[in-house]
Amino acid sequence: MNNLSAKEVKSLMRQHRKTIRGLAQQWNLTLKRVRYVRTNGVSGEAFVRDWLEILSAPQPIQSVQRTQ
Numbered sequence: 001m002n003n004l005s006a007k008e009v010k011s012l013m014r015q016h017r018k019t020i021r022g023l024a025q026q027w028n029l030t031l032k033r034v035r036y037v038r039t040n041g042v043s044g045e046a047f048v049r050d051w052l053e054i055l056s057a058p059q060p061i062q063s064v065q066r067t068q
Helices: 006-015 020-027 031-040 045-056
Strands: none
Touching: 006 031, 006 045, 020 031, 020 045
């Protein structure tokens, strides 16, 4: 797969319940880059592979500290 269209990116984000801010924080990306990929898609085999991993990776579990 050499291309990932903007439509496919948006669909995968909805399917995996990913937000722009969540992706940027989890993967250390800028909000601008995530928005760019959402509107323009991505091309190039390595980039497509990376974005498929980013979009399908599970959300990290955040621990909640309780105070007594």
